[in-house]
Amino acid sequence: MQVLSCVLLPTFPDSPGRKVAVNAVAIAAQLDAALDAAVIDVDIPDVSNALSSLLLDLPVKIREAEAASRSRGKHLLAAVATEAEQRKVTLTTQELKAAPGLMGEIAAREGRYFDLCMVGWARNSEALQSAAKEVIFSSGRPTLLLPDWENVGDLEHVVVAWDGSRVAARTVADASPFLERARAISVVTVVDEKALPRQDIAERLALGLKARGLHASAEALRARHNPIGTALQEHAEKIGGKLLVMGGYGHSRLRDMVLGGATEGILSDLRMPVLMSH
Known part of the structure; x- marks a missing residue:
């Protein structure tokens, strides 16, 4: 049965770089998976009144922000389409909309229809990191975090972080498509x-x-005494690992995600592709 994968691409206030689009297609090709690319553009409610319109020209600023978001989304979809054609990956695309504070939530809802979610991670974007966290903990699907600064290459050596827990066991099962293709x-x-x-x-x-x-x-x-997320990634890099597989530990406290130490370390300092399940 073919794996159905998706790459979720929020475009406001930041968007993933083109490298994330290229990497998502590369992963789909390695898994012989179909890929759905979903950009999530911003839809900003117009709550301006006469005074704010006069002083700030708020409706114009809203239109400009929405137009910039759509433009970033179209560039990302074009990059995915070009790469998918070259790699012979079956591709579908869609353009979704979300209010500014709901980018991650809409991404997580969309991810539930697929076997694997892929999201971009950027060092300097709290918005993209927040969206990635939402997908990990709310989609119910394994989520692959993709760095936006380098090509991921062939994920032939998989490193599994194992502590014998339920979450780790779930993640190993979810990682089967990668494990079955790994050389080590x-x-x-x-x-x-x-x-x-x-x-x-x-x-x-x-x-x-x-x-x-x-x-x-x-x-x-x-x-x-090193941070656990750092220790795992440094060891994985030292032994030539290309993909780190680990459970995503955390729970919601009044919608604020309280993370486990290893999970927090990974999400704050991603150094390589990481597959997480919760």
């Missing part, structure tokens, strides 16, 4: 961060993956 899988357990169910959990998961015909090995990692 490194199961990494951080052994000095928290109490673990037992000492050999990485070996047990690696053994199960090998029983399925996959090339898996187990490793223990000591964070040594």
Whole structure:
């Protein structure tokens, strides 16, 4: 059964770079997946009154912001279409609208119709990071965070962050399309961060993956008081990992997302493609 993937591209106040569009198509090609590219343009309610219109010309500013958002969206869709044609990826596209504060929520709702969500992550954009967080925790689908500054390349070496938890198990299952195509899988357990169910959990998961015909090995990692998200990414890069797979830990407290340490570290300092499930 073909994987149905989507790339979710909010365009206000910031938009992902062209690199995210290119990377999304590259991932779809690697998975032999169909791809839906959904840009989410801003729709700003006109709440101006006579005084604000006179002083700020607010309706004009709203139209300008909406036009800029649509323009960014069309450029992103054009980039996706060009790349999809070159890579022979089946592509559909759509243009959605959302109020300024609902970009992430609309993206998450749209992502529920697909097997895999892809979202861009940018170092200097709180808006894009917030939208990515919303998709991870509200879409109910595995979400692949794509850096906007480099080509992701072939995700042939997958690093699985494993602590034996329910969330981690869910993520490993969701990562099956990547694991089945990987040339190497490194199961990494951080052994000095928290109490673990037992000492050999990485070996047990690696053994199960090998029983399925996959090339898996187990490793223990000591964070040594470094932030857990940083330690995982640095280790993954050190051993040649191309994709980090990990659970997304967090819960909502009156709509403010309270994140686990590793999740917060990844979402604040992404260094490589990361697949998360919640």
